[in-house]
Amino acid sequence: MDRPDSPTVVVLGSVNMDLVTSTARRPAPGETVLGTAFATVPGGKGANQAIAAARSGARVRFLGAIGDDAFGTELAVALSEAGVDTSLLRRVDGASGIATIVVDGTGENNIIVVAGANGRVTELTNTELAAIADADILLCQLEIPIDTVLAAARHAHKSATVVALNPSPVAPLPADLWAAVDLAIVNSLESEQYSAELAQVAHVVRTLGRDGAAYLGEVGAEHSVAGLAVDVVDTTGAGDAFTGALVATWNQGAPTALKWANTAGALATTALGASSSIPCRRQIAAALHAG
Numbered sequence: 001m002d003r004p005d006s007p008t009v010v011v012l013g014s015v016n017m018d019l020v021t022s023t024a025r026r027p028a029p030g031e032t033v034l035g036t037a038f039a040t041v042p043g044g045k046g047a048n049q050a051i052a053a054a055r056s057g058a059r060v061r062f063l064g065a066i067g068d069d070a071f072g073t074e075l076a077v078a079l080s081e082a083g084v085d086t087s088l089l090r091r092v093d094g095a096s097g098i099a100t101i102v103v104d105g106t107g108e109n110n111i112i113v114v115a116g117a118n119g120r121v122t123e124l125t126n127t128e129l130a131a132i133a134d135a136d137i138l139l140c141q142l143e144i145p146i147d148t149v150l151a152a153a154r155h156a157h158k159s160a161t162v163v164a165l166n167p168s169p170v171a172p173l174p175a176d177l178w179a180a181v182d183l184a185i186v187n188s189l190e191s192e193q194y195s196a197e198l199a200q201v202a203h204v205v206r207t208l209g210r211d212g213a214a215y216l217g218e219v220g221a222e223h224s225v226a227g228l229a230v231d232v233v234d235t236t237g238a239g240d241a242f243t244g245a246l247v248a249t250w251n252q253g254a255p256t257a258l259k260w261a262n263t264a265g266a267l268a269t270t271a272l273g274a275s276s277s278i279p280c281r282r283q284i285a286a287a288l289h290a291g
């Protein structure tokens, strides 16, 4: 998938195993019910976005942590199989991050996330810092300790590495972090919550669900793409597919990257699951060509 012009991306973030249980009805406190299906699906915003960037053709290194359990091994394999370099993936004692998801017959869900190993991504090593400085882009989210995100972003900012932040899930962030961000990728909710902070970011990309996406640059440059008409099956992970695809093509300029990412995001809604529905370069190119 590598091409000579493909950027090198370091994704610093979370990796989880999603434990998805389907049931007609959720149990009341103290009650036991029989479920209808169970699946384990690799997830975590960091891993999903890393997989999306790799499938879009970027050279991606994932910086995060798995536990020393069986889920950890599976998660590392899932990243490698998607073409993500796992040489910076840490294996720590204890449990991998998990999300327990219960989906009932009406489609309502309950989710419990346990950070596990994701909470242990602290104190970046010299090797990790060097990888960040060497990369074209550093991409972060907010599912690992914020101090680590801040340290990585500052280091990248001192080097020539573009700092991309998907500030999700929404949390109060230090002003120092915003000062180091070159590119922010936000959905409608995040765009509202961080409106004051986003005003100081050089490049802001807003995802607008079915309405596509919009770019606003610091010198007043604006660009938008309309949403693609697709048969939506499951919108989970569309934002991650969009974000990974965007950073993988960012070096081609905002209009090209926006169009590419919007296509990746739309395709991701046409299949079930998050990491499993992320389209590859060939699928995105074919859909762009057909449109």
Ligand code: ADP
Binding pocket: 187, 188, 206, 207, 208, 209, 210, 211, 212, 213, 227, 228, 229, 230, 232, 235, 237, 238, 239, 240, 242, 261, 262, 263, 264, 265, 266, 269
């Ligand atoms: P998030 O999932 O993070 O809330 P969005 O809902 O804005 O983010 O979706 C991210 C991107 O995925 C959108 O910018 C768009 O490109 C694509 N997308 C999401 N929902 C749809 C949809 N219903 N139809 C077409 N494209 C969609």
